[in-house]
Amino acid sequence: MITKPKKQPKHGMLENVMRQFNHAADIINLNSNIRKILTITNNELIIHFPVKMDNGEIEVFTGYRVQHNNALGPYKGGLRYHPTVDIDAAKALAMWMTWKTSLAGLPYGGAKGGIQIDPFKYSITELERITRRFTYALGDNIGPEHDIPAPDVNTNAQTMAWILDTYMSTKPPTERSKNQHVVTGKPIGSGGSEGRDRATGYGVFLNIKFWSERKKVSLKRKKFIVQGFGNVGYWAAHFLENEGALLVGVQDAYGSIANSDGIMVAELFNYSQQNKGSILNFPNASAFENSDFFGLECDICIPAALGNQITTNNADRIKAFLIAEGANGPTDVEGEEILLKKGIGVIPDILCNSGGVIGSYFEWLQNRNGEIWQMDEVMAKLDKKMKEVFDKVYDKAEKTNGDMRTAAFVIAIERIEKAYVQRGIFP
Known part of the structure; x- marks a missing residue:
């Protein structure tokens, strides 16, 4: 009897990025204490927040923001809206952002996050409320000199405009003009x-x-x-x-x-x-x-x-x-x-x-x-x-x-x- 070869199991993204990191760290004989710091994230946020849908029903969503490292500058990384978003995915993507910004010589660290959601199942008005409620829940965990989100999978300039407006509305009028760079990837008319x-x-x-x-x-x-x-x-x-x-x-x-x-x-x-x-x-x-x-x-x-x-x-x-x-x-x-x-x-x-x-x-x-x-x-x-x-x-x-x-x-x-x-x- 002929049997088909078994498919090899996929490794998770977090395991992949750790293996890539450790391989390079071994080659350069990275300082063991610094290796300990870089193998873990600085902060991991999991936020559950309610949003009223168009039909009046309440739905509870789960959002994530992982801040891996900020040794070189403010955290930087996208927000994605996708069913595969979870804490491990956010951690892996945040680590990749740390290496990416460092490699590019930018004054940034690495972060990533998003909402576990299939955005195509929701109306534009529902997505706006979801985005604004998530931004409000994040509060001062993001900021123009602290953690700067950007578009990623299934998010775009409009998403960033909603985040910007929500974030600025939580600040005193005299401070709002100083917060335009809380997100990047904005529409041109909103500072993009x-x-x-x-x-x-x-x-x-x-x-x-x-x-x-x-x-x-x-x-x-x-x-x-x-x-x-x-x-x-x-x-x-x-x-x-x-x-x-x-x-x-x-x-x-x-x-x-x-x-x-x-x-x-x-x-x-x-x-x-x-x-x-x-x-x-x-x-x-x-x-x-x-x-x-x-x-x-x-x-x-x-x-x-x-x-x-x-x-x-x-x-x-x-x-x-x-x-x-x-x-x-x-x-x-x-x-x-x-x-x-x-x-x-x-x-x-x-x-x-x-x-x-x-x-x-x-x-x-x-x-x-x-x-x-x-x-x-x-x-x-x-x-x-x-x-x-x-x-x-x-x-x-x-x-x-x-x-x-x-x-x-x-x-x-x-x-x-x-x-x-x-x-x-x-x-």
């Missing part, structure tokens, strides 16, 4: 920055471009696939298409589509906007099984959805020569080992999708200093910063004959270690 909407996806594109330049590979006619066609996936695809690359496959929460001759990014985006965010039944592509997505013929794969997508169950089927992690934690440790053995390049999340937090930093600076930067200025600054960070990681990986993730973690951890060594640990 030009270019912030595309910063993460543009950063993913830039990393692919920088990598291809180092490898002397042209992006023209290269085929790429994108998992997740939200803000990050769309903008990454948009800029890659402009560079002459060809989108041949897309997967979102509703299904998967492919066309080996190419999918026009703008056409798919417009279709999804008219189809409640779904790519299903797009007329210029064929639907196929979700489980076959990572096996598509392509040159570049961009996982830009959720964590733990590339594992031992599918890594060996990937045909791309490059993985560019648009999402946080999309590749688990065992999955990456398979990719590296196959000679597939991996641009790690804490580098690849850091354009978002760098763009957030630019917005925060503008609000703080009462400045308004034009689009070309923002994009030029983002380009320069991302090139600087990419080169640092790529050169480190080459020098140590290692992979880019380990190089990125080593650079990030060493910066935080240096801060602790110089400042000492109270008391």
